[in-house]
Amino acid sequence: MRVKGIVFLLIVAVLVFLISWISVDSMIEEEIEYQASIANGALVEIDGLDIDIIDLKVRWDKLQVTNPENTMSNTFETGEMELDFLFWPTWWERVIVEDVVLKGLKMDTERETDGYFEIPEGEEDPDAEAGFVAEVIGDVTSEISQNAKMQFTDIKTDLNVDSLMAELDLRAPEKIDSLKNGIEQNYQKWDSTFANTGIDKEIASIEKAINAIDVKSMKDPKKAIAAIKDVQKMAKQVDSLKANAEGIKKGFQEDLSSAKFSTGNIDKWIEEDYRQAMDMAKLPTIDAGNIAQSIFGKNLVADYAGYMEYVAIARKYGSQRTNGEDEEKIERYEGKDYKFSDKYDWPKLWIQNINLSGETKTAIKIAGQITNISSDQKKTKEPIKFNIGGKDDGNREMKLTGEFNYLGEEPTEAINFSYNGFSLAGTKISPSELLPYPLNEGAGEVSASVSIVDKRFDSEIDYSMKGLSFNFGENLPQGQVQQLIRDAVSDASQIDVSALIDNVNGPLDVKIRSNLDDLFVNALKGTVSKEVDQARQKIESEVQNRIGNRKEELLVFKKEKEAEIRKKSEQLENRVNDVAKKAESKKKELEKKKKELEDALKNKLKDKIGF
């Protein structure tokens, strides 16, 4: 045995222990802060980190997670925290935390210093799944603002129909005139066709030739036969003329019925002009949805975005999970690891249980549990679940529960939130300028549920405001809409608002309803909608005035000309038919005459022969 060697090993062991004792905490603290800051997109600070390798515990005094959207505030901060981690997984570079006790959790706190953190190049997170959530929030915001706010606030400005009409470029008169010109030219063409057809002359000449055949004076059957042949020839000529006349009639009828000369579009053109005028006037369609969205839409979108933020965070880490963190790359000469059981099939990070306590920004003491936060749920076989709640002496109660489940093929998230008994005194129930009055008293209840399966979401937010008393002050309402809303809310002691946001059936569907809707609608129907209707009628009549009698004139003109041409066509047809009949009749007359002459001749011959 080498004594010096044993002494050397002991010295090395003591040195390693001392070095790690002195510097390991600060080194790990720096590394955690760095990695967490990258993941958060803003500074994450830990104060007083203490790692106890013998007891397998980590503690810290304070944790601050900066809000990336506002680096002068924290998304949350914690007080003392203590966690127990397992030793063996660390050997495989896995962090399995059995229990976390987190005290002094505070949401949305102010920072003393700026928490901006510049993410080093190459460390950016693509964050594809969180993008979906941002898209949903954007779509909902856009839907609500487009459908309600814009249109409804525009109604307050006085509508000047005259100035609107001056700017309006009506297209229908021009189109009607152009159609009339086209029809006129077309009739001229048919006038000219009937005038120059030549059928008349030919008919007249045939008629003359038929009339010239004097059947009664015929004595010779041969002449009768020759006349029959002439008549047959003329009949054929008449048939050809008839086909000609029918061709002209057909062409004319087809021309009249063609879309090019159809007057059926006139109403459509007028409708288009009317619609254009209405669009420029931005007259609202007053229904309950518009009113509720106008007044409560902005608040609801803000709340909805808040709930979706949780989903965004979960999806962010969920999407990292789906990349297959443990896919082992076998380098040459590094060999292959055999797995004889799934004992070491741990995720990179698994926090099995967090017991937290703290308070909300509104000073409600909260406590709760979050279980199974992991970087790969397929390995833990457990979804993330949370159940946090709290109550205060003033009967305010808050509860947040949910589950983020990435075990199946489609990620599913469910969040349920309720907050009851909070005072509304001194607050405004809406940021809308349509309802600018603070409340003297009132209490609120909020409940929300968001359920997402892959990219299909179904959510409902319900607000209930009870015991309301508005402080209308001495300022008079600005405009009739505000007056109406004031009248409506002054009679209501409770306002309930529900928002249903989903895309379960395909496109995004946002419905916001309130019990004030009916009150508003009734009042609006009596006054504002009367004004809107008047403006609408005025626009309609202005559009009609500008179009004038063009439509009627054109229809009369068309009717007259059409009748005229039809008459000409019928006359021509009748004339051809008459001559055809004459030819047929003459032919029959001639055939009869021929038979008579032939019979007479036969009788004569019999007499001569002596039969």
Added chain:
Amino acid sequence: MLLILKYIAKLLKALASEASPNQLAGGFILGMIIGMTPVMSIHNLVILVLVIILKVNIGMVILAFLVFSGIAYLADPLFHSFGGWLLEMESMQTIWTNMYNNEFWATTKFYNTVVLGSLITAVILCLPGFPLTRVGVIQYRKHIHERVMKTKLVKALKGSKLYSIYQTVNKVRGK
């Protein structure tokens, strides 16, 4: 560099007569194990502790480590196949599984084909390696040492500045 030179000089001295053949053969097989198996393995920590606490020749450990590292680099595909064969042996499955489910054994990474293949190969080679080295040292001393000392390489080594520095250091330290 000075440290390596020190151990080469020590090795030459030890080969001459200073160390026992057992110490040299012990150093040889321990160096061989470290050289043949992946360096960053738990079992090599144990070997290193043995090197430090046992009176084996460290120069021989270094020499064997260098030589067998090169051999291992070429033989890794064979170790991989051998390790794979061992890990797939039907009769061994219960043992492997029990060892795998024991955290201590699992830290040795025996479930890796190259680690297991190279370690078992190295252990097997130790059996003839130790007596053969021992015999080799004795034969070296009898027949080869004189001739090695007269080679140009050794003379050049002894004539180098580094060697004279090493000698001076040794004199100052009273060795």
